[in-house]
Structures are given as C-alpha cells and as structure tokens.
Amino acid sequence: MALLEVENIDVFYGDVQAIFGLSLSIEEGQTLAVIGANGAGKSTLLKSIAGLCTPATGEIRFNGERINDVPPHRRVPLGISLTPEGRRIFPSLTLEENLLVGAHSKRPGYWNLATLYETFPLLADRRSRLGTNASGGEQQAAAIARALMSNPKILLLDEVSLGLAPVVVEQIYSALPAIVEQGTTVLVVEQDVNQAMKVSDRVQCLLDGRTVLEGKPSELSRERIASAFFGI
Amino acid sequence: MQWANAVVQGVILGGLYALLAAGLSLMFGVMRLVNLAHGALAIVAAYMGMVLVNETGIPPFATLLIVVPVMALAGWILQRTLLNTALNRQALAPILVTFGLAVILQNLMLELFTADNQSIDVGSLAGASIQITPNIAVGVFPLLTFVVGVAVIAGLQLYLAKTTTGRAMRATSDDREAAQLMGIDHRNIYALATAIAVGLVGLAGVFLGVRTQFNPTFGDVTLIFAFEAVIIGGLGSLWGTLWGGIILGVAQVVGAQAFPSSGVLLGHIVFLLVLAFRPTGLFPKVVNG
Amino acid sequence: MTSASVTSASSTVKVRRSTMASYIALAVSIVVVIALAIGPFAFLTKGNQQNLVTLFIYIIMGTMWNLLAGYAGMVSIGQQAFIGVGAYGVVYAADQMGVGPIAAIPVALVIAGVIGYLVSFLAFRLSGGYFAIGTWVIAEVIKLVTTQIQTLGAGSGISLTAFSGYKPALRIATVYWMGLASVVIAVAVTYLLMRSRLGTGFTALRDDPTAAATLGVNVTRSKRIIWVAAAMGCGLAGALLAENTLRVQPDSVFSVQLTATMLFIVVIGGIGTIEGPILGAIVYFALEHFLVDLGAWYLVILGIVAIIMVLFLPQGLWGLISGRGRISLFPTGYRLMSNQASTTPVANASADTTA
Ligand SMILES: Nc1ncnc2c1ncn2[C@@H]1O[C@H](COP(=O)(O)OP(=O)(O)OP(=O)(O)O)[C@@H](O)[C@H]1O
Ligand SMILES: [Mg+2]
Numbered sequence: 001m002a003l004l005e006v007e008n009i010d011v012f013y014g015d016v017q018a019i020f021g022l023s024l025s026i027e028e029g030q031t032l033a034v035i036g037a038n039g040a041g042k043s044t045l046l047k048s049i050a051g052l053c054t055p056a057t058g059e060i061r062f063n064g065e066r067i068n069d070v071p072p073h074r075r076v077p078l079g080i081s082l083t084p085e086g087r088r089i090f091p092s093l094t095l096e097e098n099l100l101v102g103a104h105s106k107r108p109g110y111w112n113l114a115t116l117y118e119t120f121p122l123l124a125d126r127r128s129r130l131g132t133n134a135s136g137g138e139q140q141a142a143a144i145a146r147a148l149m150s151n152p153k154i155l156l157l158d159e160v161s162l163g164l165a166p167v168v169v170e171q172i173y174s175a176l177p178a179i180v181e182q183g184t185t186v187l188v189v190e191q192d193v194n195q196a197m198k199v200s201d202r203v204q205c206l207l208d209g210r211t212v213l214e215g216k217p218s219e220l221s222r223e224r225i226a227s228a229f230f231g232i
Numbered sequence: 233m234q235w236a237n238a239v240v241q242g243v244i245l246g247g248l249y250a251l252l253a254a255g256l257s258l259m260f261g262v263m264r265l266v267n268l269a270h271g272a273l274a275i276v277a278a279y280m281g282m283v284l285v286n287e288t289g290i291p292p293f294a295t296l297l298i299v300v301p302v303m304a305l306a307g308w309i310l311q312r313t314l315l316n317t318a319l320n321r322q323a324l325a326p327i328l329v330t331f332g333l334a335v336i337l338q339n340l341m342l343e344l345f346t347a348d349n350q351s352i353d354v355g356s357l358a359g360a361s362i363q364i365t366p367n368i369a370v371g372v373f374p375l376l377t378f379v380v381g382v383a384v385i386a387g388l389q390l391y392l393a394k395t396t397t398g399r400a401m402r403a404t405s406d407d408r409e410a411a412q413l414m415g416i417d418h419r420n421i422y423a424l425a426t427a428i429a430v431g432l433v434g435l436a437g438v439f440l441g442v443r444t445q446f447n448p449t450f451g452d453v454t455l456i457f458a459f460e461a462v463i464i465g466g467l468g469s470l471w472g473t474l475w476g477g478i479i480l481g482v483a484q485v486v487g488a489q490a491f492p493s494s495g496v497l498l499g500h501i502v503f504l505l506v507l508a509f510r511p512t513g514l515f516p517k518v519v520n521g
Numbered sequence: 522m523t524s525a526s527v528t529s530a531s532s533t534v535k536v537r538r539s540t541m542a543s544y545i546a547l548a549v550s551i552v553v554v555i556a557l558a559i560g561p562f563a564f565l566t567k568g569n570q571q572n573l574v575t576l577f578i579y580i581i582m583g584t585m586w587n588l589l590a591g592y593a594g595m596v597s598i599g600q601q602a603f604i605g606v607g608a609y610g611v612v613y614a615a616d617q618m619g620v621g622p623i624a625a626i627p628v629a630l631v632i633a634g635v636i637g638y639l640v641s642f643l644a645f646r647l648s649g650g651y652f653a654i655g656t657w658v659i660a661e662v663i664k665l666v667t668t669q670i671q672t673l674g675a676g677s678g679i680s681l682t683a684f685s686g687y688k689p690a691l692r693i694a695t696v697y698w699m700g701l702a703s704v705v706i707a708v709a710v711t712y713l714l715m716r717s718r719l720g721t722g723f724t725a726l727r728d729d730p731t732a733a734a735t736l737g738v739n740v741t742r743s744k745r746i747i748w749v750a751a752a753m754g755c756g757l758a759g760a761l762l763a764e765n766t767l768r769v770q771p772d773s774v775f776s777v778q779l780t781a782t783m784l785f786i787v788v789i790g791g792i793g794t795i796e797g798p799i800l801g802a803i804v805y806f807a808l809e810h811f812l813v814d815l816g817a818w819y820l821v822i823l824g825i826v827a828i829i830m831v832l833f834l835p836q837g838l839w840g841l842i843s844g845r846g847r848i849s850l851f852p853t854g855y856r857l858m859s860n861q862a863s864t865t866p867v868a869n870a871s872a873d874t875t876a
Contacts, residue, residue, distance in 0.1 A: 076414065077415060081413070084409075088409070088413075091407075104416050105415035146414070260651075314828065314832070328784065328831045329828050331781070335781050335820055336828075340821055456658055463651065497662065497665040503658060508642075511647075
C-alpha cells in the first residue's frame with residue numbers, strides 16, 4: 001500500500017478550477033518530484049495534501065485512510081508536513097522559535113533542535129535572528145527544519161530553490177539525503193527540472209492541472225520532459 | 233508642586249488605563265480583531281463585583297476569584313461561538329458583531345441596574361493614602377491598581393515571550409495559515425486569547441468599579457480610553473500600551489489641573505496629536521508581521 | 522488574475538444596470554414622492570408629517586452609513602459627529618447668521634462637509650476596527666468642543682428660533698417638504714455616486730485591492746470623497762432633526778446611539794444596496810413605534826437581531842426579498858457582502874492599511 005494516494009481530484013479556487021482529475025501515489029521512503037511551469041497546479045496539489053485546499057471531488061488517502069475532511073492542523077499529527085511556497089517564516093519569531101513552533105504537534109522522532117542544527121549548520125549560527133531579518137537561504141533552511149520538527153512521515157517541499165542563489169540551493173538540497181535516510185517520504189515541487197531529476201526516484205510533470213508525463217528520471221529524455229513541461 | 237502632584241496622579245491613573253487596555257491590545261495583536269464590546273464587558277464585571285459584594289458580603293478582592301474566571305469563560309465561549317464565526321465572514325462582520333454586543337450588554341445593564349451611578353464599596357481602603365511629600369499624597373487603592381496594571385502587562389509579555397502557547401499565539405498572529413501547517417488550531421488559540429483578554433477586562437472592571445462611580449453607559453468611555461492607550465503606545469506593543477495609558481492619564485489629570493472640566497478633552501487631543509504626527513504610536517513594535 | 526477580476530467587475534456593472542424592474546421602480550418611486558409631496562394638502566396631519574420627517578431622517582442616516590460601510594468598507598461609529606454639526610450648524614446659520622431656516626440647511630451641509638474633510642486626515646490614519654473607534658473619539662472631541670462654546674448654549678443646548686414668524690402648520694409643512702426633498706436628493710446622489718467611476722472603482726477594489734491599485738484607483742482619494750459625502754448627508758439629517766424638534770442638545774445630537782441606529786437600519790435592511798437602508802429605515806421606524814413600551818429591551822432585541830443578521834443573513838431583509846440580490850430596483854452593480862474566502866489576517870491587515 002502506498003503511503004499517500006491522491007485519486008482523481010478536482011480543486012477549485014472559487015469558480016476557477018486549478019486541478020483536473022489528478023492522481024498521484026507515493027510509496028513510503030520514496031522521493032517524488034512534481035515539476036511543471038508557472039500555474040500548473042503544483043502548489044495547489046501540495047496545499048490539497050496539507051489540507052489548505054479541499055478537493056471538490058476525488059479522494060486523498062494517507063496510510064489508507066481518507067483525509068479529505070481532516071483540517072490542516074490535524075494532518076500534522078498524522079505525519080504530513082508542508083514547507084509552503086514562499087517559506088512563510090514567522091517574521092516576529094526568532095529562527096529558533098520558528099523551529100520550536102514546528103514541534104507543536106509533539107510527534108516523537110529523530111529530528112529535534114540539535115539534529116537539525118547539525119544538518120543545517122547555517123541555522124545554528126543564526127538561531128536568535130528574527131525571521132524577518134533572516135536571508136532568503138536562512139529562511140528556506142528554517143522553513144524546512146521547522147517542517148521537520150514534527151517528524152513527519154511525508155515532507156512536502158514547495159519550490160525550495162525559488163529566488164535563491166545556486167550555491168545556496170546546493171547547500172539546502174545537500175540536507176535531503178539526511179532526511180531521506182530517516183525513512184522520510186519526500187514530495188518535492190520544483191520548477192528547476194535538473195534539481196528535481198537529481199534528487200528524486202520518480203518525476204511527475206503537470207501542465208494546466210493535469211499529469212502529462214511521469215516516470216523514473218533515468219528513463220525520461222530531456223526532449224520529452226521539455227515538451228511535457230511546456231505543452232508543446 | 234500641584235503640577236508634580238498632577239503628574240503623579242496621572243501616572244497612577246494610567247495604570248488603570250493600561251489594565252483596561254491590555255485585553256484590547258492582546259485581541260488585536262493575536263487576531264486583528266477590535267472588540268468594540270470591550271468597555272461594556274468591563275462594566276459587566278464591575279456590576280458583577282458590586283452584586284457579589286452587596287449580596288454575599290465577601291470582601292471586594294475576593295470577588296476577583298469569581299469575576300475573573302467567569303469573565304474568562306465567557307470570553308472563551310464568546311470566541312468559540314460568535315467571534316470565530318464573525319472572523320470567517322466578510323471583513324466588516326467582527327466590527328458589526330462586537331458593536332451589536334456592546335449595545336446588547338449596555339441595555340441589559342440598564343434594564344437590570346438602571347442608569348444610576350454605582351460603585352463597589354471597599355470600606356476604609358477607599359480613603360487610605362500615603363503621604364509622599366508634604367504636597368503629594370497617593371491613594372493606596374489607586375497605587376495598588378497601578379501595580380496590578382504593570383504586573384498584568386509584564387505577565388502577559390512574559391507569557392507571550394516564554395511559554396509554548398504564547399509562542400503559538402505569536403506565530404498565529406504572524407501568519408495564521410502557516411501556523412495551521414504547524415499543527416496549531418487557530419480557533420483554540422483565538423479562544424484562549426479572548427479568554428485571557430476578557431478575564432483581564434474582568435479584573436480591570438472590578439478595579440474601575442472600586443475607583444470610580446460607574447453606570448451602564450460607562451462602557452463607552454472605557455472603550456475609548458483603552459483604545460487611546462493602545463494607539464498612543466503603538467499597535468502590537470504591550471509595553472507601549474502601558475506607556476500609552478500613562479501618557480493618557482497624565483494628559484487628563486494635568487489637563488484638568490490647567491483647564492478644570494476639560495481633562496478628558498485634553499486627553500483626546502493628546503491622542504489626536506499622536507495620531508497626526510506619530511500614527512504608528514510612540515512605542516511601536518519593532519517587527520510588523 | 523489581474524485581468525480576470527477587472528473584466529468581471531466591469532461586466533457585473535453592465536449586466537445589472539437598467540432592468541425592467543428598475544424602470545418600474547423608478548416610476549413607482551416618482552408616484553410615491555409626488556403623493557408624499559401633496560400629502561400636507563390632502564391626507565397628512567401635522568403629527569403625521571413630523572413622524573414622517575423622523576422616517577426621512579432615518580432613511581438619510583441609513584443611506585449615508587451604508588455609503589460608508591456598504592460601498593467603501595469604512596465602518597464609522599462617529600457619524601453622530603456630523604448629525605450634531607448639522608443640527609448646531611442649522612441653528613447657528615438660521616438664528617445667528619440670520620439666513621433663515623431654509624437657506625440654513627445648505628449652510629449646515631457645507632459646515633459638515635468642511636469638518637468632515639478636515640477630520641478625514643486624522644481618521645484615515647486608522648483602519649478597520651480602530652478606524653471605527655477613532656471616528657468615535659473624533660465625535661467626542663467635536664461634542665466636547667461644542668459644549669465649550671457659550672454662544673451655542675454650552676452644555677445645555679440651544680433652541681431654534683428662526684421659525685418664530687411661521688404659523689405651526691406652515692412651519693411643519695415646510696420642514697416636511699424639505700425633509701422629503703432631502704431624502705430624494707440623498708438617495709439620488711448616493712445612487713449616482715455608486716454608478717459613477719468612483720462606484721465601479723470600489724467594486725474593483727473589493728474584488729482585488731492590488732489590481733485596483735495598479736489600475737490607478739486612488740483608494741484614499743475615493744474614500745475621502747465618500748467620507749465627505751457621508752458627512753454632508755449626516756449633516757443634512759442633523760439639520761432636519763433640529764428643524765423638526767426646534768431644540769438641539771449636545772448629549773442627544775452627539776449620541777453614539779444615533780450611529781447604532783444607522784447600523785441597525787443598514788444591517789436589517791441590507792448592506793451594500795440602495796434599497797436596503799430605505800427598507801431598514803421603514804422597519805426600524807415601525808418597530809420603534811410598536812415596541813416603544815419595551816424600553817431598553819428594545820435595543821437588546823435589536824442588537825441580537827443585528828448580530829444574527831450579520832452572521833447568517835448578511836444581505837439583510839432586502840436580500841431576502843430580492844432573492845439574494847438577483848432583483849435590483851436601483852442597480853449599482855455592487856455587492857459587498859459576498860462571502861470572502863478566508864484570507865489570512867496578515868493579508869487583511871495589509872489591505873486595510875491603504876485606508
Ligand atoms: N488563491 C488563489 N485564488 C485563485 N486562483 C488561484 C489561487 N492560487 C492559485 N490560483 C490559480 O490556480 C492555478 C494553479 O496555481 P498554483 O499556484 O497551484 O500553480 P503552481 O504550479 O504552483 O505555479 P508556480 O510555479 O507559479 O508556483 C493557477 O492558474 C493560479 O492562477
Ligand atoms: Mg507554486
């Protein structure tokens with residue numbers, strides 16, 4: 001049984017439909033990358049899994065249980081944790097406080113302040129800096145660390161590389177193996193296709209709210225991805 | 233020397249204003265909700281204290297053990313029922329609902345207690361005072377109110393800064409949706425904040441009822457003074473609210489010294505001057521969310 | 522996103538305008554106004570006329586508060602300031618400037634407008650709920666200052682004497698006709714204002730503040746125009762109040778209860794429509810007559826009804842009658858009360874600061 005199954009969901013913002021009959025499934029321990037152009041529906045997919053959007057039709061199952069009607073704050077104790085697009089660090093809290101808030105659900109596990117500072121050394125030095133004063137890279141690292149504080153079964157990462165310098169992206173992605181090593185299932189959303197191919201076991205490409213391509217990175221040619229990505 | 237006395241009395245009066253304003257400041261800080269029933273709730277607490285003293289004969293300070301928890305519970309229920317619903321409606325709903333609530337409470341009190349002035353009797357404490365200099369005497373009860381006001385602000389600040397729930401409150405205030413992603417149920421956080429705020433307004437109301445005469449319409453000025461303290465001090469800053477209360481108190485008492493019967497007006501004018509020249513308040517929060 | 526909401530905003534306006542129902546409504550309104558105008562000659566007693574002036578005042582008050590809250594999103598709890606200014610203004614102009622009771626009304630209107638314009642610079646520094654209390658403080662200041670002025674009777678108030686040459690019947694009818702004219706003008710101006718570019722600007726603003734800003738909708742300027750218009754409208758209501766009762770007392774003309782009345786009228790009738798406040802004023806006026814024996818319980822009940830309406834029937838009675846806004850007699854193409862998707866408080870706060 002897959003850890004997370006999304007089956008045939010339609011998601012709307014008011015009258016605007018963002019996702020059309022999308023399905024997806026991830027086995028425990030796997031890393032799946034969802035790629036796609038601007039507006040493809042990637043963030044909407046992650047928000048639906050985390051509970052911020054509710055699918056009008058279709059089903060989302062976690063560990064075999066239907067979670068469509070579970071509010072976002074009760075999905076965290078189940079083991080679902082989202083690092084949202086734009087990081088959404090709490091500006092008036094220090095970075096360390098941001099991490100501590102992440103532990104609100106008190107799920108036990110490997111991750112705690114000490115292990116996270118080890119994995120993200122750049123946070124250790126900046127722990128008492130206010131969220132609003134942290135750099136983009138520090139905020140992104142803190143956002144991931146904050147999500148890990150709940151020791152999730154599945155970590156949802158939305159556009160980690162957005163707006164960051166390549167070195168910083170490298171630095172942040174270098175933490176991924178340590179996360180996967182703990183048995184955590186990871187769903188990364190990326191516009192940076194190369195980055196996505198490098199870190200994932202499987203890639204799924206969205207276009208206008210539908211899946212247009214999926215497969216193992218090694219089996220997909222650059223041309224097929226490019227044409228799926230841009231819909232040409 | 234009478235000016236020095238006016239300043240001292242003003243500062244002490246400011247402690248009461250800070251005490252009244254703390255809950256208003258907290259609710260706005262946590263959920264951007266301005267509770268227009270805040271003043272009416274203070275007067276409800278004052279009547280509650282008065283009835284308890286008159287009917288059961290328990291000492292005035294002991295009424296706090298009943299009034300504060302009852303008000304806190306009322307606040308919790310109020311948030312879980314009316315206010316959380318209002319926050320999910322359009323932007324005007326919370327303002328309209330809390331204003332409607334103020335009208336309801338005020339008129340209920342009018343029906344129950346008439347428009348006559350009342351006060352809570354504290355016996356000899358009411359007249360007790362400490363002579364500081366030959367010309368300056370400070371009432372024991374007002375001084376106690378001031379100390380409680382400072383303690384409440386400090387305690388609240390500490391609670392928000394140091395406790396897990398306080399941190400969750402600040403996080404929810406910064407970004408409600410992101411807080412939900414951390415597993416925080418914002419409706420509980422809001423209910424807790426309102427419980428604390430209304431509990432504190434209960435505390436403030438009893439002190440107000442001892443210090444001055446009150447009647448059901450007194451909620452209006454109570455709300456206005458509390459609001460002025462919050463704005464003068466700067467939105468989102470609890471210490472600012474304390475300073476705002478003190479500045480307002482000093483403006484009123486010194487103003488009344490200079491122009492008898494215009495103290496309140498001069499307090500308003502100081503508020504308007506702050507609004508005109510320092511709209512973010514005199515002690516704004518360093519971070520704005 | 523940007524282009525989508527803008528097209529929807531302008532198309533809403535086009536679709537809703539000038540329906541069959543609106544022509545009928547216009548015709549009926551004209552007939553009613555004419556009938557009311559000849560009323561004093563035919564079927565209205567002096568008492569009726571005075572009561573109707575009270576109703577007219579309620580309609581104006583509701584319409585003005587709706588203009589602020591329903592169209593421009595500004596909840597003011599300080600509109601009593603302008604009622605008071607209008608009331609004192611009319612007495613000052615009629616008796617002390619000696620312009621007579623009729624010309625005094627426009628003078629009072631101008632005074633209210635000027636004061637409204639000036640205080641807007643203070644009030645507009647606040648937003649949302651704090652704007653509400655801020656306007657209340659301003660009203661208190663205006664009241665306290667007024668009670669310092671000896672020539673205006675200080676704390677005890679002042680009587681209007683300019684009508685002393687009039688026979689009672691003529692005086693009452695004069696006030697009545699001025700009241701009727703005032704209602705027609707207040708409603709018509711509000712209607713035209715909301716159908717103008719200003720009104721459509723607010724539609725765009727409600728749909729998407731950022732997009733409206735990039736479109737060049739000057740939010741603060743538009744709000745200030747509405748604010749001054751509402752100040753003048755409330756000044757008009759205050760002027761009529763003074764002429765109808767011949768006596769102005771600071772505690773009553775500056776009472777926050779007047780704004781509570783406006784709120785009840787608008788919430789009960791239906792916010793964000795032209796028809797709502799008119800209907801709300803009629804309902805409020807009738808309830809006040811029938812429930813006068815209830816005393817303060819009356820306001821308790823009204824408060825409860827208002828809260829229930831805000832939460833569960835935000836379109837008000839008019840929304841109920843018109844099938845949630847599908848029929849519109851005076852279409853302005855604007856509905857404020859459509860449920861917003863829950864925005865984060867942060868987003869709310871930043872949108873509000875434009876005020
Ligand atoms: N809050 C919203 N309200 C209305 N429509 C929205 C909202 N958020 C997204 N959309 C629309 O839904 C569609 C999918 O958006 P989504 O944010 O999921 O795309 P995305 O793949 O994450 O894009 P990006 O790479 O730019 O982040 C887009 O057409 C977008 O305009
Ligand atoms: Mg996205």
